[in-house]
Structure formats: C-alpha cells, structure tokens
Amino acid sequence: MGAIQSLKAWWQGIVSKDDLEAWDGQPSPEDARDDARALKKLRAELHVFVLATFSFLGSEVAERISRRVHKAARSEDGEVMEPASALRDGLMGDFFGGRRTPFVFLFEARYTENAQIILGKVCDAYGIKDRFQFDEAIQGAMPLKVLGLFKNWLIERSFDLIIFDTGGDEYCGFLVPLIDCKEAISRLSAMEIQATSEPEEA
Numbered sequence: 001m002g003a004i005q006s007l008k009a010w011w012q013g014i015v016s017k018d019d020l021e022a023w024d025g026q027p028s029p030e031d032a033r034d035d036a037r038a039l040k041k042l043r044a045e046l047h048v049f050v051l052a053t054f055s056f057l058g059s060e061v062a063e064r065i066s067r068r069v070h071k072a073a074r075s076e077d078g079e080v081m082e083p084a085s086a087l088r089d090g091l092m093g094d095f096f097g098g099r100r101t102p103f104v105f106l107f108e109a110r111y112t113e114n115a116q117i118i119l120g121k122v123c124d125a126y127g128i129k130d131r132f133q134f135d136e137a138i139q140g141a142m143p144l145k146v147l148g149l150f151k152n153w154l155i156e157r158s159f160d161l162i163i164f165d166t167g168g169d170e171y172c173g174f175l176v177p178l179i180d181c182k183e184a185i186s187r188l189s190a191m192e193i194q195a196t197s198e199p200e201e202a
Contacts, residue, residue: 039080043073045191046086053184054103056177057126065091065103083191084166091174093121101125108170112141119150126175128157143171147199154178163202164188164195171202 050066057065069090073081081089093102095118105122107115115134123132132153134146151161160181163173176184181197188195196202 035080039074042080042083042086043070046070046073046083046090049087049187049191052187053176053180056180082167084164084193087164087193088166088172093125095121104172104174106170106172107143107147109141109143112136112143112146115146115150122175126159128154128159128175130157144199144202147171147173147202151197151199160197161199162188162195162197163199164193165202171199 046069047066050069051062054062054065069086072088072090073086075081088104088106091102091104092106093100093104095102095105095114101124102121103125105118107118111118112134113136115136116132119132119134123130132150134149139145139149147161147163154160154175155178158178159175160178161173161175162181162184163171166172185195185197
C-alpha cells in the first residue's frame, strides 16, 4: 500500500467516509475566522510590545522592527505563530552576511568561537560601538559563561540582556537599556513568554 493510500486508510478510521470525501483540505469558515482573530490579537500585542520596548532606538527603527515582527506572526504555511517564535523570527537577522539587522542573538555551544562576531553585530544594532572580547581557546566554550561575561560587559555600558524561551535548545535574547529591563520582562510575561536577564536561569 502506498503512502497516500495508507494515510487515507488511517484518516478513514478517524472521520466518516462522507466527511473525508467532502473535505477539500481547506479550513472551515469558522476555523479561518478563529485564525484571523488570533492573528490580529497576536499582531496587536507584538506591536505594543515592540513600540514600548524598542522606542529607545527611535520611532523609525521601532516601527521597522514592528513591521518585521508583524510579518513573522504568520508562518510561510499560513499558520499563526507562537508569540515567542514570532518575536524571535521578527528580530532575527543574518550575523554573517546580508542586510537584515539582527536585533536578537541565537547562541549555543557551536557559536562560541564566533561570539565576538554574533554579539558584535547585535551590539551594532543597538548603537553600542565597543567590542565584546571573547577567546574560546582561553575562556572555554560554555554558552552560559559567554553570556554571563557578556551581561557584565553590557552593564558597564548601561545595557542588559534579556533571554526568552522559544522552545528551542539555543539561548535567544535581545538588549535593552539597563533601566528598562524589568519592564521589558514584565511585558514578555504578559504575553506568556518566559524570560530572564540572568543567563544561569535560562
């Protein structure tokens, strides 16, 4: 039995024959309306979050970030994204090329040798011109150690980092002025996104 026939046989065990023959692969009008409402709500929440959190970069930059996050709220397959995923994808850019500015960093063990490049590009996005120095050969390849050192380095420059849970294995985070950190974490919590400014708690 081919894959398509197997799938159809399995599906027939769940729905009636009449339902199977009538289903055209499209969501029902009710499901489509529910998705549209969910997407509208998510985009409104993300828009408020972005403008409140990134206004320190200027209104033009904050609006540009909002447009990126607005687009990321719906997947390429048309599904409504989770808030954390939409935020990650909207803030994401290319660390090693391309024109899209990265306002978020993704970090794990395989990236520690490129810590200066990745975190440097993110710092550029936030107007921090100093360069974070990290030598994997001397300081090791533990991501939490790198992020702990990076946090201390940022605090000396009146910034802090926020790491939020996207459900992946990597650490995902962005920067905010030190005085705005607690409020930004509270806004994430209001969207049911787990976040911390302490790398060891991530």
